[in-house]
Amino acid sequence: MSHAVTLRSLCRAPEIGANSYHLSFGDTNIVIDAGMHPKQDGDEAVPQFHLLDANSVDAIFVSHAHLDHIGTLPVLQREQPHARVYMTPEVVDLADALLHNSVNVMTSQGDELGIDAYPLFTHGDLDELSQVWQGQHYRKTFEPFWDQDLQVTFRDAGHVLGSAGILFEAEGKRVFYTGDVQFNDQTLIKGADFEDLGPLDALIVETTRGNAPSSPDFDREAEVARLIEDMTETLHRNGSVLIPVFAMGKTQEVLTMIQNAKEAGDLPDVPVTIGGLSTKMTTIYDRYATNANRKRPDFRILRDMELRAGTRRRGKSVPIRYQEQAIYALSSGMMSEHTVSNKFARNFLPNPANSVHFVGYSDPSTPSYHVRQASTGDLISLDESKDPVQLNCQVEEYQFSGHSTREQLLDFIVASGAKKIFLVHGDLSASQWFERELAERMPDAEVTIPEPGVDYTL
Incomplete structure (x- = not known):
């Protein structure tokens, strides 16, 4: 006898941020993802976990390690102490590093902004709670409970290292959650492996780029070539290059582009410096270099590239030294206040010989967005506590999204033949x-488009 299968969004609104979804298969209750909202602070950044009964969740499944999907996992675990936690092995390592860094960021914000709720969890909490995380490999169907009818399979989502779409089979239903998905190969990470999923009763699918029509003329390799050509031009005029990058994903993609171009003779062999959280993330990327989803399984970034890394002394970061004819791939990607890229930009942007190259998304509230919208000679506020700086350097933008185009996603949805489709993460x-x-x-x-807090029958 089959029981009801229901979906409830725990998000605070139909948007990107604080992603979390509750699925019930009869008496089995699971939660998919536990994100933190990037534009909210304190308790407002947490999904609506209060909609869950205490000790009611049997298992938590995490699609990937970006903070908008995993940033409040320790909060959920504290509230649901008996829940088992599953993710890919790569995400186990990435999440541990990212969440420990998040504790540091929240602690600083709590002190500086007076946010009493921060940090939402401590290093000690994380050390204890992470002990129950279980890594499961792609395409290996597993049963989380010996006494409950639930089968789960992770499928490579092609978004970042370890990202997964998740197939749930129980109560006669087949439900697939895409997480964040990229169908095309990137420079380092191969595209999603969502082939042969079989018939689906329900599909929970991201819609990130629904507002972004793709150009039929777009060619990713040509975009890479344009980035390399623009950087080469800057280096030949004795300037230097700044690439603000997210520590996980974009950093490793950009470093691979640089190495490929150097090996091909298309880019001068100049020093490359990384900073912020990037080194720790790159170490983990290298640890999984032989994974099948890598385009260059023999390539280990920290071993094969002569990188310079920002350092810390006595617990404090040492400012990265500027030099001519060099490349700086620094986090954060949005040049947020107090990050390495933001601090470095202060003396970098006024130099007309330099160039800054944006390879990812910029939220309108961030310094990177202000730089992208500015004209030469404009004053830019990088840090509200300090004087603005004049933008004299060259600014370029490129499209290297880790998300599939809306047209590709639409074709996937249609091909899935799913009877019920839930549009999320957009x-x-x-x-x-x-x-x-x-x-x-x-x-x-x-x-x-699921309304938060409403139960939908699958």
């Missing part, structure tokens, strides 16, 4: 684009 207007398109292409499917 601004409301982005999800609504998918809703309109699917009304035409899949008129018999039930398409929903």
